[in-house]
Amino acid sequence: MTIQNVTVLGSGTMGAGIAQTAIVAGFDTTLYDIEDGILDKAQAQIKKRIDRQVEKGRLDGLQAADALNRLATTSDLGDAVKVADYVIEAVPEKLELKREIFKRCEKSTPEHCVFGTNTSTLMISSIAAALSDKGRLIGIHFFNPVPVMRLIEVVMGPNSSNTSYVATLEIAQKMGKETVKVAESPGFTTSRINALIGNESFRMLEAGVASASDIDKALKLGLNHPMGPFEMVDLVGLDARLNNLRALYEALGDEAYRPSPMLERLVAAGRLGKKSGHGVYRYDDSGQRIAGSDDVNS
Numbered sequence: 001m002t003i004q005n006v007t008v009l010g011s012g013t014m015g016a017g018i019a020q021t022a023i024v025a026g027f028d029t030t031l032y033d034i035e036d037g038i039l040d041k042a043q044a045q046i047k048k049r050i051d052r053q054v055e056k057g058r059l060d061g062l063q064a065a066d067a068l069n070r071l072a073t074t075s076d077l078g079d080a081v082k083v084a085d086y087v088i089e090a091v092p093e094k095l096e097l098k099r100e101i102f103k104r105c106e107k108s109t110p111e112h113c114v115f116g117t118n119t120s121t122l123m124i125s126s127i128a129a130a131l132s133d134k135g136r137l138i139g140i141h142f143f144n145p146v147p148v149m150r151l152i153e154v155v156m157g158p159n160s161s162n163t164s165y166v167a168t169l170e171i172a173q174k175m176g177k178e179t180v181k182v183a184e185s186p187g188f189t190t191s192r193i194n195a196l197i198g199n200e201s202f203r204m205l206e207a208g209v210a211s212a213s214d215i216d217k218a219l220k221l222g223l224n225h226p227m228g229p230f231e232m233v234d235l236v237g238l239d240a241r242l243n244n245l246r247a248l249y250e251a252l253g254d255e256a257y258r259p260s261p262m263l264e265r266l267v268a269a270g271r272l273g274k275k276s277g278h279g280v281y282r283y284d285d286s287g288q289r290i291a292g293s294d295d296v297n298s
C-alpha cells in the first residue's frame with residue numbers, strides 16, 4: 001500500500017508531535033481534536049517548532065512551507081478520516097474512549113485504512129474488541145518528543161494483520177524512525193524495563209545506598225545511559241511513573257513492580273517532577289535544575 005493521507009486523532013503532546021513528524025515526512029496530514037481552540041494551539045505550536053528547524057538549518061524555507069501546507073485540522077471526526085490511508089490515535093489513555101473513537105472511525109474510513117494506536121499501556125486486543133475488522137488495529141508506539149526520538153514500537157495484537165504491520169513499517173520508514181516488533185504485553189519492551197530501573201533506583205535511594213545524583217551519575221557514566229533514572233522520572237513526571245508501575249504490578253504480579261514507598265510519598269506531597277518545580281530535584285522558574293538540590297528529604 002502507498003500511504004499518502006494520514007489522520008492523527010488528538011492534538012496533545014503526542015498528537016502534535018506525530019502530526020509535525022508526518023508533515024515533514026511528506027504525508028498529507030489531518031489533525032483532529034474535540035475543539036477548534038485546542039487545534040489552533042497545536043497548529044501554532046507545530047509552526048513554531050518547524051520555524052525553529054529552519055533557524056537551525058535542518059529544513060529550508062521551502063521545505064517548511066511545503067510541510068505546513070500539508071497540515072489540515074478539523075474537529076469533525078467523519079471529515080478527518082474520510083480519505084485516510086492510516087489513522088494514528090493519540091487521545092487520552094482511556095480504554096472506552098479509544099474503543100469508541102475507532103468504532104466511529106470504522107464507519108467513515110476507506111476499507112483499506114489501517115488503525116494505529118499510540119497507547120502506552122492498553123492491550124491492542126482490548127481496543128480492537130470494539131471493531132468488526134480487528135486485523136486493522138495495531139500499536140504504533142511513539143516516544144516523546146516525537147520529532148526527536150528515533151524508535152517506534154510496533155505492537156502486534158493477536159489479530160493485527162500483516163497488512164497493518166507492513167503499513168506501519170512504511171509510515172515509520174518515511175518518518176525516519178527505527179522499529180521493533182513487540183507482541184502485546186504490559187509495558188511493551190521499553191516501559192517495562194524503564195519502570196523497573198526507575199523503581200529500583202528509588203529503593204536504593206531509600207535504603208541509603210547512594211545519593212540521587214550519584215545514582216544518576218553511575219548509570220550515565222558506568223552504563224552509558226544518556227540520562228540518569230531520577231533525571232528521567234523528573235522529566236516524565238513522578239505521577240505518570242507511579243501510575244505506570246501500579247498498572248505493571250497489577251498486570252504482571254511481580255513484586256519488583258510494586259511502587260517504591262518513597263515514590264508514593266513524593267507524589268502524595270505534590271512533588272511531580274520538573275512540571276511542578278520539584279520532584280527528586282528542585283527546578284527554578286526557567287526549568288533549570290538547582291545545583292545541589294538532590295537531598296530527597298529537603
Ligand SMILES: NC(=O)c1ccc[n+]([C@@H]2O[C@H](COP(=O)([O-])OP(=O)(O)OC[C@H]3O[C@@H](n4cnc5c(N)ncnc54)[C@H](O)[C@@H]3O)[C@@H](O)[C@H]2O)c1
Pocket residue numbers: 009010011012013014015032033034038089090091092093094097101118119120121141142143144
Ligand atoms: N506523553 C507521552 O510521553 C506518551 C508517550 C507515548 C505514548 N503516549 C500515549 O499517547 C496518548 C496521548 O497522550 P498525550 O500525552 O499526547 O496526551 P495529551 O493529554 O497531551 O493529549 C490528548 C489530546 O486528546 C484530546 N482529546 C481528548 N478527548 C478526545 C476525543 N474524544 N477525541 C479526540 N481527541 C480527544 C485532548 O483534547 C488532547 O489534545 C495516550 O494514549 C498516551 O498513553 C504518551
